[in-house]
Amino acid sequence: MRGSGVLRPGWAALLLVLVAFLHPAAAGELSRKDIEKNFPPPLVVGEKDDRLPVWPILKQQAGSYEVFAYAFESLDFAPIPGFGGTPPDLLIALAPDGTFRDVKVLSHKEPVFLEGLGSEPLFAFVEQYVGLSARQPIRVGRPNARAGGAPPQTTVDGIAMATASTRTINQSVLASALAVARGKLGFGAANVGLNVQAKPDLYDRLSLAALVERGWVRRLAVTRAEATQAFRGTGVEEAGEGAPGDVLTDLVVALLDVPSIGRNLLGEARFAALMRELGPGNHAVMVLSAGPADAPENPIGDSFVMGAVPDRITVSQGGLVVNARDMAVERRGAGLGEGLPPGDWTILRIDSAAGFDPSAPWTLTEKIVRERGQILSEKIAREFSVETRLPADLFTKVAVEGEPDWTESWRARWPTLLGLGLMLAVLVPVLVRQKGLVADARRFPAFRLAFLAVTLGFVGYAAQAQLSIVTLMGLVRAALRTHDFAFLLYDPPSLVLWAFVLASLVAWGRGTFCGWLCPFGAMQELAAFAMKPLKIRQVAVPPRLDRALRLVKYAVLAGILGATAAASPLADAFAEAEPFKTAITLSFLRTWPFVAYAVGLIVLNLFVYKGFCRYLCPLGAALALVGRVRILDWIPRRAECGTPCQLCKVRCRYGAIRPDGRIDYPECFQCMDCVTIIHDPGQCVPQVVAKRHAKRIVPRPLAVSR
Template sequence: MLLALAGHAAAGVMTRAGIQKALPPPLTVGERDAQLPVWPIFKQDATTTVLAGYVFESIDFAPIPGFSGTPFNLLVALDPKGTFLEVRVLSHHEPVFLEGLGEGPLFRFADQYRGLSLQQNIKIGSNANRGEQSSSANVYIDGVAKATASVRILNQSLLSSALRVARARLGFAAGQDPDRVARVRQDTYSPMNWEALLKAGLVSHVRITQGMVDKAFDGSGVEQPAAGHENDTFSDVYIAWLSAPPVGRNLMSDAGWKHLLGRIDEGDHAFLVIASGPYTFVGDRFVRGAVPDRLTLKQNELPLELRDLDLDEPLALPASLRGADAKVFRVIGPAGLDPTHALDFALRVTREKGIVYPERIARSFALRYTLPAEQVTMPASDDKGWQGIWRARAWELAVLAAALAWLTVVLARPKWIVATPARLARFRTGYLVFTLVFIGWFAQGQLSIVNITAVVQAVASGRDLGFLLYDPMTVVLWAFVALTLLVWGRGTFCGWLCPFGALQELLAQAARFAGVRRIRLHRELDAKLKRVKYGVLAVIVGLAVMSPAWSDRAVEVEPFKTAITLGFVRSWPFVAWAAGWLLAGAFVYKGFCRYLCPLGAGLGLLGRVRLLRWIPRRSECGTPCQTCRHRCEYQAIRPTGTIVYEECFQCLDCVAIHDSAQRCAPLIAKERDRVIPIRPLPVAAGSRT
């Protein structure tokens, strides 16, 4: 289910008028693009109107479902260089921001993107990360505590949609994130002369002859120049990846190499282009520091900008090339140039046809360059997707996996734990503290009915379920719960792994220690109240399909978010609701879990597929023995002795009683009925009989 894919059913909602209100003067919004759901925005520059960028909605390009199953929709404005002019949240259904933290932290998080650029590697961090050098390509923005998964999905939605627009309208690479592109290795330097560089493929050479050019213009009507020999050189071009250490360090002095590295940013590339002959890439109108008009570069059919670095460092070139035109051009990192793919340079030759109003006709001559594979390293990771989140939380997942493995062993082979009441009590209390503190408050692994409604809403609207992968703790816990539902039923989660349930039980233990007497409801009233949670579940799931907005409100019946996710940092009605149920649990044992919890109801229904009746029973259980039923705090044992597994919390108390010769009535009766043979005492030596 986690890997299922479905078509997107999302679309933008903004109109031109609405966008104009969001982007006040001096910006003006043009007509929507006919091919792409973007609007150009313009600004007045003296007497001319210039393009200021593009504005779009993220949901049109990257409808990544949020934690609730519904995608964020962001209004995003990019300038021509990929800088964010505006990032605004138009809509969302994130539970933690709707009634939890409030929307203020979400809006402040989005505001941080304004002024940042796709040329930067934007990472979610904290102020502690901001000791980076000002020249670094990395920029850190503050996350939101208690909402890590939600803000990461927003970040992914923003960057994915912005890169798609940048690729299509700003000339960036084909949607490639700078972190996902291969890199030129920096550890491959070895001394090499010019001939060795040519032989190794680090320098590419193309010779264009006069005959090749004349043939290209045949049939164009262009008047050919004075005839020369077709084998004469028209242009002799060499291309080298100057920022690759084997090239740059061999062709430049140490000072020149350091100067080059100081002129380019991390992820940028520098190329040396040399041309000799009657025609070179340096035309009459070439300006230092500008983009050449005769030389172009494409990769995978995507144009990439070459810009002169205006570098005059001496180069170790052969004598035949020392008088040739030589320039160093830069391609910026965010353009997405991938060193593993071929580069298609082209030398553009232009000729004129006609005299009065001459027509310019151009032909391009391919100059392909491929960096040898041994000079390239693939990216080690992609920390912007869900894979990076899993790697970042590896140690937390390892702790959780170890705890789940230990719990599995205990539940599968409980005899050692239940051997004495004290041992079971110590183990259970210790594990509940771990569940509350580590799984709940620290790792934010509280499963919720929201997880179920999110899946229902995603399936109903035809969205994929990949959003689940952004919360690895939840995924692992749900996987474990799914397996244990098949084996033991609902009790494994509700009795051992629910942080709110653990909090209720620990407070109930404290109340009993303080002398508070518990109220045990009559079994008929208890049975009726237990049906309420199934009605609550039905209402919430129905609203998830018919009215997601009301579903977002209905799930607040769970106090999990207030007590666990937000640590009671919330408005008073929600705190009062959660505190009220915790207080009630001191008198009616785990009342919320037993009578109102919609997640418990869902697990109870799913748990009906369990494979085992794992709690041992005797023929005397229920007739006549009622010990386990009277001791069961959850009232999950019928008078007949039958276990109601849908209401069992797997506390192991009845298992401990069943195995105890001091607590199990049938075992005690058997011990009393056992005939003890009378044997004479042994006679001591020297005594009288």
């Protein structure tokens, strides 16, 4: 009978996952002294940004300090929970051009690395980011993927047995770097996810004067007097000789991808060629130096490097600098549209990834730099800007839905998911049709052994889909601290298996996973089968002791989840009660105490069949508790079961059949031996007796233990 007193302890243990969401997410805590230890002299740590938790790392160049990198903790920008439910914390140094200067692991709770592979492989993994660019999507490949031909600019080598963890680390690195890039570097800026393009068919023939009058083409002119005023008090007010009204710099600024601007300034042929090279969604800004040929301040003069990001010209929007790079268009003899003044010019490309919205106001800024001092000169800069406002009806805006981070994991693991789906598609019909293969006492044991071998080899070692108490710990940590359960999506095979197991718990109870889909459970059964010729005698555990030992796994479960909820550092140590990480995830490649423990449990299994599963497994305890909601009494029984027949009870190696014939479903591992017996007229004692007396009997339900 299902007594409410039986259910209450189980639900109480499970409710540890659903306690109040009152704990705030953790934040980075590195002090200036900590940052200085990671960036020693000659580098200098600047003042922490008052808007973002970012430290500028400075390097002296020609007597002045320039930004070498921006240092920050991933936890402040992308607290993505790892497989243990706790976000890793990484120290990242991002160069002004978006290149990773350094990436270090500050802290993590990834189970596969804690007392497993060790943290060294993780440290080596993040070192691969140095030199890569946050402007490009970076994916985690297989181990040695780059040596196998994967592009080294966009791929980092994965770590065997740590697929989910490395993908989480990758997303933490990229998401936090892009967050800083939006605030400090200008790419991936405020309008990420919004594609703004000029309407290609909207064109009016306009002269340069008309474009200037409408404000669609802008001029940025700085006179000597204006520059003197800007540099007042610096000691470099004057630079060279000339009248106050002389022009130091005069720039023409225009957004060329708008047909009414670009076609009129460049002409039909050059505009068409530009748009083909530019590509959809990208933008082109022309900057032309219209001042006198001898103007002292010409940012596009002989020193300008084609294809580079200009040193003295920046495009910004909403207070963020937008990445604008010279398109390296051939200038010699190219010629420009009618009416444009002669002079040096460039076309700056702004990629769609920059989040630039040309329908909103944007600014072009020119920096004028002067030097003070003879020996250790000091550079002093002043900026001069012009704003462009274009009508919104020149553009179309399309919201672009970006893919969630975890979708790459699902695409990469589809062969594994297909194999797992095929396994489940084979298993379910076999278990449902009890009078089919299950009833065949000759073929069914061979099928079961073969299936368990596939579970161990494919589910365990190939797919790395050994379910674990660690997932429940992650759920507790996420519920209490991060409130983010997306970490489950980074391990598709395990998530699919969890979904199936939860469904099978409702239908059949604990046994489907523990008896068929647990790789460590399969390892124990296969070891017992291999040792069968040795005829090792099983130890008969006294009934009273057996009942007491079965409660231990619930105490282990409560201790692990309780320590996790209390944020105790002992939680991960308690989780080592499971040997799954040692035997399956790490293939016994651990220090000897862990290996000895796992091997010892396999040896114990030879004397006390699946003793770990029956007495110690915390995951089995959790599944047994949830399995009490089971809706099917799927094991057939006869009135004679238990009284007088005890055959099924004697044959049950798990001790899941009580003396009175009732099934103890929370302890049943769905091996189907009793089902095979009851459908076999040659084994089922009541059927054998009935046959002798020429009677026909039919299995009927019997009261069961829930």
